[in-house]
Amino acid sequence: MTGSDRPADTWVLVPGAGGEAWYWHLVVPELQRRGYAAVAVDLPAGDESAGVDEYADVVVAALAAHRERTGGGGRTFVVAQSMGGLTAPLVCARTRVDLLVLLNAMIPQPGEVPGDWWETSGFREARRAQACRDGWDIEDLFEAFMHDVPADVRAEAVRRGEPDQTGAPFASAWPLDRWPDVPTRFLQARDDRFFPVDFQRAQVAQRLGVPFDEIPGGHLVALSRPVELVDRLESFVGPGRPGGADPGSG
Structure with missing residues (x-):
């Protein structure tokens, strides 16, 4: 927790598909209650011309505006949910970030077209196998996302309606030539029915080689278990430099 003698550390919260800051609406007050600043970002998910570069621009601008308002200072931690894993590393390459946490996230590779990720990663086969083992309906995406909410x-969520998500971020090769030199952790909800935990564990080992942590909950764990999520996020940071292996060395 932040001491009164130094600026508050800031959590920048990047949503997944649909790009709604609302996804984090239960996490933000919990972070603030513990003395952190929180910046939950709305992404231009309905804009056909906006790809991951434009998404990253929006996040960087939101963080810059926050730093301007508060005078900067403190550490900056970025958390990226699901599809946010395509955007957050670009943010880390463009501005100072002390820790990146990927939460139930996609892991892109340099030059990979995100639209191809669904096949190249083995996602479809892994999800189908998990659904067969656990007995849930692979076609029911609402239940896959909301089963524990x-x-x-x-x-x-139903009242708000399904947010728009264009295909633009999936159409072009992921632009970074290497993972940014930022300490990185991967946090996976073990009851996720969209990105199964065993699939994610293998992805992290193959693509990043960073610490893999698990938490109870489903794909939208920020909506189902916000306090437990913040507990785990807080465990990743402390009074000194946050932990996590450098993925560039993995």
Whole structure:
């Protein structure tokens, strides 16, 4: 927790598909209660002309505006949910970040077209096999995302309606030529019905080689277990430099 003698550390929260900052609406007050600043970002997910570079521009601008308002200082931690894994490394390459946490996230590779990731990563086969083992309906995406989300939050999500998500971020090769030199952790909800935990563990080992941590919950764990999520995020940081292996050395 931040001491009164130094600026608050800031968590920058990058959403997944649909790009809604609302995804983090239960996490933000929990972080603030513990003395952190939190910047939850809306991405231009409905803009057909916006790809991952433009998404990263929006996040960097939001962080810059926050630093301007607060005078900067403190450490900066970026958390990226699901599809946010395509955007967050670009943010880390463009501005100072002290820790990147990938949460139930996609892991891109240099030059890979994100639209090809669904096949090249082995995602479809892994998800189908997990659905067969666990007995859930692979076609029911709403239940895959919301199966452990409390009824009132589910109802609010339904009321808000499904957000737009264009295919633009998936159409071009991922632009970085290497993973940014930022300490990185991977946090996976072990009950995720969209990105199964065994699939994700293999992806992290093959593509990043960074610490792999698990937490109870499903794909939208920020909606189902916000306090437990913040507990785990807080465990990654401390009074000194945050932990995590340098993926560039993996």
